Amino acid sequence: MMALMATAATTAFAQDFIVKEARKQLGKGEIEAALQMLTPALNSPATEDKAEAWALKADIEFGKFTAIQNENMQNVMQQKKVPYDTLAMNNACFEAMKAAIKCDEYDRQPNEKGKVKLRFRQNNQQRMQNVRLNLINAGLYDYNHKNLDGALEKWTLYLESPADELFKGCAEVEDVTKDQYRSEIAYYAGLVAYQQKNYAVAEKFAKMAAEDPAKAAEANEIMLFSKKETLKTKEDSLAYVAMVKDLHKANPEEDRYFNLLMEYYTRSDDQAAMAAWAEEEIAINPENKMAWALTGQVHMNNREWDPAIEAYKKAIELDNDFIQCIFNAGVCLNGKAIDLKDKLADKNTGGLTKANADKVKEILTEAKSFLERSKELDPDREKVNWAYPLYQIYYSIGDKAKSDEMEKLVNAGH
Numbered sequence: 001m002m003a004l005m006a007t008a009a010t011t012a013f014a015q016d017f018i019v020k021e022a023r024k025q026l027g028k029g030e031i032e033a034a035l036q037m038l039t040p041a042l043n044s045p046a047t048e049d050k051a052e053a054w055a056l057k058a059d060i061e062f063g064k065f066t067a068i069q070n071e072n073m074q075n076v077m078q079q080k081k082v083p084y085d086t087l088a089m090n091n092a093c094f095e096a097m098k099a100a101i102k103c104d105e106y107d108r109q110p111n112e113k114g115k116v117k118l119r120f121r122q123n124n125q126q127r128m129q130n131v132r133l134n135l136i137n138a139g140l141y142d143y144n145h146k147n148l149d150g151a152l153e154k155w156t157l158y159l160e161s162p163a164d165e166l167f168k169g170c171a172e173v174e175d176v177t178k179d180q181y182r183s184e185i186a187y188y189a190g191l192v193a194y195q196q197k198n199y200a201v202a203e204k205f206a207k208m209a210a211e212d213p214a215k216a217a218e219a220n221e222i223m224l225f226s227k228k229e230t231l232k233t234k235e236d237s238l239a240y241v242a243m244v245k246d247l248h249k250a251n252p253e254e255d256r257y258f259n260l261l262m263e264y265y266t267r268s269d270d271q272a273a274m275a276a277w278a279e280e281e282i283a284i285n286p287e288n289k290m291a292w293a294l295t296g297q298v299h300m301n302n303r304e305w306d307p308a309i310e311a312y313k314k315a316i317e318l319d320n321d322f323i324q325c326i327f328n329a330g331v332c333l334n335g336k337a338i339d340l341k342d343k344l345a346d347k348n349t350g351g352l353t354k355a356n357a358d359k360v361k362e363i364l365t366e367a368k369s370f371l372e373r374s375k376e377l378d379p380d381r382e383k384v385n386w387a388y389p390l391y392q393i394y395y396s397i398g399d400k401a402k403s404d405e406m407e408k409l410v411n412a413g414h
Contacts, residue, residue: 015040015047023056026063035060054103055120061096062127065089065134090138094154097131097161100124104166125170132161132173136181139188148192152201155189159208183212183219190222199226217254220247224260240264252284262290271298289318293325300328305336323377327384330370334389337363337396361397368393 018041025034038056041047068089075084100120107120135158142150159182167173176182190205203226209219224247227240241264248257258281265274275298281291292315299308312329315322337360344356352360371393374386381387391406 051106058099061092064092093134152192183215202226289315308332327374333367
């Protein structure tokens with residue numbers, strides 16, 4: 001056991017000695033040698049002073065970052081168009097910030113006496129403010145070079161670092177309301193996450209961006225589509241609908257939210273829920289033609305002809321060329337006429353009295369007017385296929401010439 005303890009002590013001493021030697025190498029300007037020597041000690045359990053090790057890592061990366069940055073600034077001031085290693089500068093910036101955060105994590109751990117004595121925070125906090133700002137450009141560089149992983153990593157670090165203990169008490173960073181770039185970067189981070197199908201992260205950053213009224217509309221779109229892509233349970237669906245309804249209520253002039261709700265209810269195949277929602281929309285805005293159309297659709301699917309026809313007629317009053325509603329009104333009237341004929345027919349002969357036949361014909365005549373209007377508006381049947389219902393009506397009212405004409409279209413299959 002004593003031998004094992006001696007070995008462990010020697011190993012610990014060796015790792016901490018390596019950290020000191022790496023710092024000497026850095027002092028001589030041997031940056032890569034220092035980094036190569038230091039790296040194994042960063043995560044080794046034998047390294048006792050990990051705060052010191054990560055502080056040195058931050059020093060090395062910060063030195064690499066500032067050296068390239070200063071060189072570029074000198075060239076700009078001297079109006080020299082000399083290329084510089086942007087990628088190396090950006091990677092050093094990213095690594096320096098991560099190292100400073102890791103250093104602070106170990107630095108704030110209590111010592112053997114249970115005391116916390118911060119040795120590196122002040123220095124790291126001060127210099128990492130500039131490093132943090134450069135993460136914006138570093139992420140943009142990656143984004144422009146199609147490295148979406150790199151862009152998201154750097155922008156995530158930029159956006160999340162203000163909440164880290166490293167910046168505690170640093171109002172310039174900690175108070176995110178003072179950050180003029182935050183909403184813009186959050187939007188792009190959300191967009192990249194969405195492109196990568198990382199919907200939880202996309203939603204998180206979109207929500208952050210939406211806190212800025214100027215970015216709210218764009219950010220809400222990412223948030224909604226991210227939530228939409230992850231609908232698995234009934235609770236997920238309810239949360240999604242609630243979110244869209246809140247946005248719709250807050251932005252009634254935005255058609256997108258109404259359209260998303262309409263798409264959801266149409267796909268859900270929950271007729272009762274769609275009817276209730278359409279009724280809500282009509283109460284809010286009686287001139288919402290789509291809400292009337294949806295009401296008509298629900299009643300039509302339930303073969304409730306009269307309320308369906310009434311709803312479609314309301315929609316047509318609001319838009320005289322609303323062809324889908326014109327067509328559906330004709331179909332509903334035709335359905336109503338067929339049901340009435342079956343109801344009034346003699347149980348033995350199947351025939352109708354003159355009075356009852358007139359009642360049916362009256363409804364068919366009205367249906368014909370709507371369907372002929374559909375034909376007039378859409379002669380090539382690109383939106384609605386009026387041929388078969390018109391054939392039924394012409395046949396029922398005894399217009400042989402026109403029923404034959406429609407039959408040819410139906411049989412032609414177009």
